[in-house]
Amino acid sequence: MSTLTIGLVDYGMGNHASVIHALHDIGFRVRTSAEVEVLNEVDVLLLPGVGAYPSAMQALHERGLVGYLQAQAREQRPIIGICLGMQLLASASYEHRYTAGLDLVPGEVMPLEDSKWHIGWNTIECVRHDELLAPSDGQAFYFNHSFSYRGPAEYQVAISRHPTPLVSVIQRGKVVGLQFHPEKSQSAGRVLLKSLITGLCHA
Numbered sequence: 001m002s003t004l005t006i007g008l009v010d011y012g013m014g015n016h017a018s019v020i021h022a023l024h025d026i027g028f029r030v031r032t033s034a035e036v037e038v039l040n041e042v043d044v045l046l047l048p049g050v051g052a053y054p055s056a057m058q059a060l061h062e063r064g065l066v067g068y069l070q071a072q073a074r075e076q077r078p079i080i081g082i083c084l085g086m087q088l089l090a091s092a093s094y095e096h097r098y099t100a101g102l103d104l105v106p107g108e109v110m111p112l113e114d115s116k117w118h119i120g121w122n123t124i125e126c127v128r129h130d131e132l133l134a135p136s137d138g139q140a141f142y143f144n145h146s147f148s149y150r151g152p153a154e155y156q157v158a159i160s161r162h163p164t165p166l167v168s169v170i171q172r173g174k175v176v177g178l179q180f181h182p183e184k185s186q187s188a189g190r191v192l193l194k195s196l197i198t199g200l201c202h203a
Helices: 016-025 053-062 065-074 084-088 186-202
Strands: 005-009 029-033 044-047 079-082 108-111 118-123 140-145 147-150 156-161 165-172 175-178
Touching: 005 016, 016 029, 016 186, 044 065, 044 084, 044 186, 053 065, 053 084, 065 079, 079 084, 079 186, 084 147, 084 175, 118 156, 140 186, 147 165, 175 186
Parallel strands: 005 029, 005 044, 044 079, 079 175
Antiparallel strands: 108 147, 118 140, 156 165, 165 175
């Protein structure tokens, strides 16, 4: 079986080094680019993200990546969003101000209900059966965020409790969002990334 190549969507925000290291560690190739010609040649598009929602969407627009990502989702190409990258998949966010998102997974990003921040290790609980996430059900992952996704139950795959439930994994077709940082979640994160990426590519 040929080695899969992950396209890290470079829009100027995100901890690329740790993501690249984690992906290399589990045997994937990685290409980091904002160029459509490069991203067209990879197997999976991965949208990282650390920072504020409005700035991230502005950066994606400036690089001409909003329409591109929307078109790739329509064509059922695998797309994975991590942390802010997951939130960008939603329809809109209320961080700082109302900002339209990529609208790949219907729903909105709102402030956490029970605290100002969710940082540290927390388990995920699958709320519907998913072959790709099943090995990670009940495992602990590293979170660091102050906003969370709220949307239709049909797109919610897993939740975490903080102490009230928050959505930690979303999916619509081959578009998947992870609110936590699998690249910072040691062996559990690598198991999840390998299962998810391999499964999406062969679905």
